[in-house]
Amino acid sequence: MTAWPTPTTTTTTTTTTTGYHEELTDMSKTADKTAEKEIREHFEEWFRDAAAKDLDAVMTKIADDAVSYEHDAPLVYTGARAIRESCRQGFEVMAGELRWDIPDLRVMVRDDLAVSWGLNRMRAQEPGGEPVELWSRGTRVFQRIDGAWKMIHQHVSYPVDSETGRAATGLRPDR
Numbered sequence: 001m002t003a004w005p006t007p008t009t010t011t012t013t014t015t016t017t018t019g020y021h022e023e024l025t026d027m028s029k030t031a032d033k034t035a036e037k038e039i040r041e042h043f044e045e046w047f048r049d050a051a052a053k054d055l056d057a058v059m060t061k062i063a064d065d066a067v068s069y070e071h072d073a074p075l076v077y078t079g080a081r082a083i084r085e086s087c088r089q090g091f092e093v094m095a096g097e098l099r100w101d102i103p104d105l106r107v108m109v110r111d112d113l114a115v116s117w118g119l120n121r122m123r124a125q126e127p128g129g130e131p132v133e134l135w136s137r138g139t140r141v142f143q144r145i146d147g148a149w150k151m152i153h154q155h156v157s158y159p160v161d162s163e164t165g166r167a168a169t170g171l172r173p174d175r
Contacts, residue, residue, distance in 0.1 A: 032109040032110070035109040035114060035144075036107045036108075036109050036114070038149055039107050039109065039114050039116060039142060040105065040107060042142075043102065043105060043116070045057070045061070046058060046061060047099070047100060047101050050098065050100055051097075051098060051099050051100075053091045055084065055087055055088055058087055059080060059083075059084050059087070061149070061150060061151055062083055062150060062151045063143065063150035063151060063152045064079065065078075065080075065152070066079065066080055066083060066150070066152050066153065066154070067152070067153050067154075068082075068083050068086070068154040068155075068156075069154065069155040070154075071156055071157065071158060071167075072086070083154075094126070095126060096124065096125050096126040096127050096129065097123075097125045098122075098123075098124050099122075099123045099124070100120060100121060100122045101120075101121050102116075102118040102119065102120055102121070103118070103119070104118045104173075105118040106118055112143055113141065113142070113143055114141070114142040114143075114144075114149065115139070115140070115141050115142075116138075116139070116142070117137075117138065117139040117140070118138060119136070119138070119173050120135065120136045120137070120138040120156060121133065121134075121135055122134045122136070134169050135171055135172055135173060136156050136157060136169075137155075137157050137158075137159070138154070138155070139154070139155045139156075140153065140154045140155075141153040141154075158171075159171060
């Protein structure tokens, strides 16, 4: 087992760092809580927009130069145009109902950058078909650009079954 360093506390006039996480001043905490709320609202809008398959609305939260590591090839999608095409194809493939959410969404904000992570739950059902539920991992980075939060990076992935080398798409979180 790895031995972790003993946490230490360092205090400055603006921040207190304890162990591995930074404790911000009250003023910064308030600003960060407001920004966290904005990011969470973005996600709620994304969930609704994706369910409606409203590609234009989905793209309003993505920066022009965003980079995304998606579930499918290619290895990287660079720029909003490439990400839009990936989303369009996903909406096209699923002719029926499509919903996604992140039940365990975590958000951390520092100034004009925010990071979110959690397990993505994708639910779909083709007309007349059986419902399908897939879970994957997701991390997203946002930057406040001209006063608005935009996603600048995304990484979504499935774990790999080490015996078969295939994506393990049938996993569910332990809850």
